[in-house]
Amino acid sequence: MKPALSVMVFTVLSGAGLGALGIVALFELASIVGVIDPIAPAAVVSLAAIVGLILVIAGLCSSVIHLANPKNAWRAASRWRTSWLSREAIVAVATIIVATLYVVAIREQMHPLWRSLLALATMVLASATLYCTAMIYASLKPVRQWYTPRVPLNYLLLGYASGALVAAAVVRGHGIAATLLAAVALAAFALAALAKLDYWRFLQGPSGSLTIEQAIGVQHGVAPQSVPGRAPAPQRSVMSARLLDAGHSRHTFLTDEFVYTERSRIRKLLQAAMWIAGFLVPILWLLFGLASWQGGVLACVACMIGLLAERWLFFADARHTVRLYHGDRRT
Amino acid sequence: MKLGLLIDLDTCVGCHACATACKEWNGASAISGPLSDYDPYGADPSGVWFNRVRHYEVGTYPDSKTINYPMSCLHCADAACVTVCPTGASYKRDDGIVLVDQDKCIGCNLCAWACPYGARELDESTGCMKKCTLCVDRIYDERLPVAERQPACVLACPTHARHFGDYDDPDSAVSRMTAERGGFRLLEELGYAPVNRYLPPRAPPVVLPESDPIVAEPATSASALMRLVQLARGALSR
Amino acid sequence: MYVNVVTAAALGIADGDWTWLESQHGKLRCRIRTMEGVEPNTVWTWNAIGKIPGAWGLRTDAPEATEGFLLNHLIAEHLPGNVGEGTRRMMNSDPITGQAAWFDLRVKLTKCAPGETGAWPRFDPLPAAAVERPAVLRWPQWANPQVARSSAT
Numbered sequence: 001m002k003p004a005l006s007v008m009v010f011t012v013l014s015g016a017g018l019g020a021l022g023i024v025a026l027f028e029l030a031s032i033v034g035v036i037d038p039i040a041p042a043a044v045v046s047l048a049a050i051v052g053l054i055l056v057i058a059g060l061c062s063s064v065i066h067l068a069n070p071k072n073a074w075r076a077a078s079r080w081r082t083s084w085l086s087r088e089a090i091v092a093v094a095t096i097i098v099a100t101l102y103v104v105a106i107r108e109q110m111h112p113l114w115r116s117l118l119a120l121a122t123m124v125l126a127s128a129t130l131y132c133t134a135m136i137y138a139s140l141k142p143v144r145q146w147y148t149p150r151v152p153l154n155y156l157l158l159g160y161a162s163g164a165l166v167a168a169a170v171v172r173g174h175g176i177a178a179t180l181l182a183a184v185a186l187a188a189f190a191l192a193a194l195a196k197l198d199y200w201r202f203l204q205g206p207s208g209s210l211t212i213e214q215a216i217g218v219q220h221g222v223a224p225q226s227v228p229g230r231a232p233a234p235q236r237s238v239m240s241a242r243l244l245d246a247g248h249s250r251h252t253f254l255t256d257e258f259v260y261t262e263r264s265r266i267r268k269l270l271q272a273a274m275w276i277a278g279f280l281v282p283i284l285w286l287l288f289g290l291a292s293w294q295g296g297v298l299a300c301v302a303c304m305i306g307l308l309a310e311r312w313l314f315f316a317d318a319r320h321t322v323r324l325y326h327g328d329r330r331t
Numbered sequence: 332m333k334l335g336l337l338i339d340l341d342t343c344v345g346c347h348a349c350a351t352a353c354k355e356w357n358g359a360s361a362i363s364g365p366l367s368d369y370d371p372y373g374a375d376p377s378g379v380w381f382n383r384v385r386h387y388e389v390g391t392y393p394d395s396k397t398i399n400y401p402m403s404c405l406h407c408a409d410a411a412c413v414t415v416c417p418t419g420a421s422y423k424r425d426d427g428i429v430l431v432d433q434d435k436c437i438g439c440n441l442c443a444w445a446c447p448y449g450a451r452e453l454d455e456s457t458g459c460m461k462k463c464t465l466c467v468d469r470i471y472d473e474r475l476p477v478a479e480r481q482p483a484c485v486l487a488c489p490t491h492a493r494h495f496g497d498y499d500d501p502d503s504a505v506s507r508m509t510a511e512r513g514g515f516r517l518l519e520e521l522g523y524a525p526v527n528r529y530l531p532p533r534a535p536p537v538v539l540p541e542s543d544p545i546v547a548e549p550a551t552s553a554s555a556l557m558r559l560v561q562l563a564r565g566a567l568s569r
Numbered sequence: 570m571y572v573n574v575v576t577a578a579a580l581g582i583a584d585g586d587w588t589w590l591e592s593q594h595g596k597l598r599c600r601i602r603t604m605e606g607v608e609p610n611t612v613w614t615w616n617a618i619g620k621i622p623g624a625w626g627l628r629t630d631a632p633e634a635t636e637g638f639l640l641n642h643l644i645a646e647h648l649p650g651n652v653g654e655g656t657r658r659m660m661n662s663d664p665i666t667g668q669a670a671w672f673d674l675r676v677k678l679t680k681c682a683p684g685e686t687g688a689w690p691r692f693d694p695l696p697a698a699a700v701e702r703p704a705v706l707r708w709p710q711w712a713n714p715q716v717a718r719s720s721a722t
Contacts, residue, residue: 068438069458075418085417142447239390253452322449358708365707372702395605
């Protein structure tokens with residue numbers, strides 16, 4: 001699948017923003033209930049939520065760039081009954097509205113009941129948006145690399161990990177509760193790394209793979225010919241199929257969009273970028289560099305770059321069934 | 332009502348007449364507008380086609396078979412493109428035809444990702460997805476004689492490899508041929524229930540060893556007629 | 570040019586390679602495609618895809634000019650025979666239809682050296698046609714002639 005930069009930027013930025021909102025809301029809720037102390041003064045906490053909001057909005061703007069015909073974009077929420085993209089549009093907008101109210105509630109030091117309700121709503125909506133975004137991909141049967149619960153799991157974990165990192169970068173290391181935030185971020189990165197490794201292992205396996213013979217309906221062989229006057233032909237054994245001619249000598253929309261394969265050298269580079277920038281740098285900062293706000297900014301930027309690489313691989317590893325009609329032997 | 336096409340892989344010779352007829356008809360059609368071509372005079376031509384014919388080989392020499400595979404929208408009963416479309420631009424009509432409303436489409440490409448068959452293409456000059464309309468503007472056009480109220484591709488096919496009809500009607504040609512000759516669906520395991528079916532190609536000719544006997548055919552009026560024709564041909568060729 | 574898989578392998582040529590195709594009469598360069606469904610000692614193609622640069626109003630960098638080839642360059646117009654005063658040479662064509670006799674042309678196929686790519690022989694481009702060549706062609710909607718014809722009943 002051709003990696004579309006605007007979609008990648010959308011999922012990375014919005015994912016981090018939603019994760020940040022969710023984590024901040026979770027910690028606020030815990031502190032209102034009394035389980036932990038507040039992770040920071042109200043102004044700092046609201047700043048973390050604002051940064052999260054900005055990331056979400058920036059991401060959504062990027063997603064609109066991806067549309068070939070954005071003037072109809074306002075219609076995108078209308079098919080929520082069946083379309084995950086519609087559902088995502090609705091919960092994303094709801095998250096922005098509720099999160100904005102939540103920021104106001106923090107800054108205005110509103111009654112704990114209001115703050116806790118808005119925190120809960122923010123958490124639920126942010127998680128729902130992460131889930132709906134991932135389900136846009138995970139609901140597509142023609143892409144067996146995406147049609148798995150691993151996809152929403154990975155996206156939620158990476159969203160929370162990057163979001164917790166952003167929150168920790170804003171809040172930094174004041175007090176035990178803030179250290180707890182950093183610990184949660186570390187745990188999220190660890191879980192996300194494990195989930196990523198499991199996902200790549202899943203990709204290597206044959207689960208759900210379709211063949212070109214299935215795609216053109218010759219998986220059981222080709223029907224025997226009956227010729228008058230001749231003994232019946234022996235049943236053919238199953239024969240392998242291959243593309244002879246795609247019917248066009250240059251590219252098409254389908255080959256541009258789906259028959260994209262990056263060179264293996266690039267793949268290794270992207271994997272390295274993902275692990276180093278996306279995981280190692282943030283983890284190192286969380287472990288040793290919490291005091292430094294410059295380190296925090298670096299860690300966040302590195303994380304975004306690493307996750308862009310991860311998203312690139314997510315798209316480039318996808319093998320849509322339409323490739324079976326264009327020369328692939330199996331998906 | 333389940334309108335759809337039946338494509339006979341046994342008869343299709345891969346001439347691309349159906350693909351060209353479709354492209355030409357839709358140039359004049361108000362449903363999707365003209366199908367854009369990009370750099371048609373230059374080094375890297377490409378364009379929007381609703382119908383494409385691809386060619387596959389099965390087996391190895393001397394027992395190989397070339398199969399010509401016209402593919403256009405299969406107008407699935409449970410169309411994935413309709414399910415995922417966020418604006419409702421992709422919709423299925425009561426007569427079974429799946430269409431794209433050019434006034435609602437946002438060009439997000441999700442329907443193209445959801446369609447396992449690659450039936451939809453983005454027209455970059457309008458920013459909307461386009462696909463086979465089953466010539467909805469031909470089949471109901473009462474200005475046309477009844478025999479011409481069929482999709483352009485069906486009418487263009489020189490070997491009559493394409494058929495159009497209602498699969499909900501067991502007496503329609505498409506239903507009968509599907510039943511008689513084992514018409515099959517593409518990628519049925521994905522569960523989208525494509526309405527268009529394909530009739531299977533016959534096996535490649537058997538390369539018989541010389542020892543294989545030719546079984547004598549019992550005399551029938553048909554075979555007597557054939558012998559008469561062969562005699563006549565022999566007489567005429569001298 | 571379509572070549573049997575085994576034949577191509579025996580000649581050391583892979584699918585998509587540029588090759589020299591030679592007959593007694595001429596020589597050209599073309600890409601090959603390997604396939605199963607062709608007799609091992611036969612090669613075939615859709616002819617007349619190749620064009621002189623600028624033909625059909627196409628730009629000179631169109632693939633018809635840069636990659637297309639024309640088998641006609643390999644086929645003599647006359648059968649070999651006596652050439653001299655008082656003799657008529659036989660046309661190298663089917664005696665009933667007069668069409669060019671492709672099927673008994675013997676050719677030699679060899680892989681091109683690295684760098685020997687693109688159509689050959691090359692010809693000077695035709696003078697630029699006075700035709701509009703838009704980058705995006707949207708064949709204009711017109712009153713469809715099929716409908717117009719049919720409604721004249």
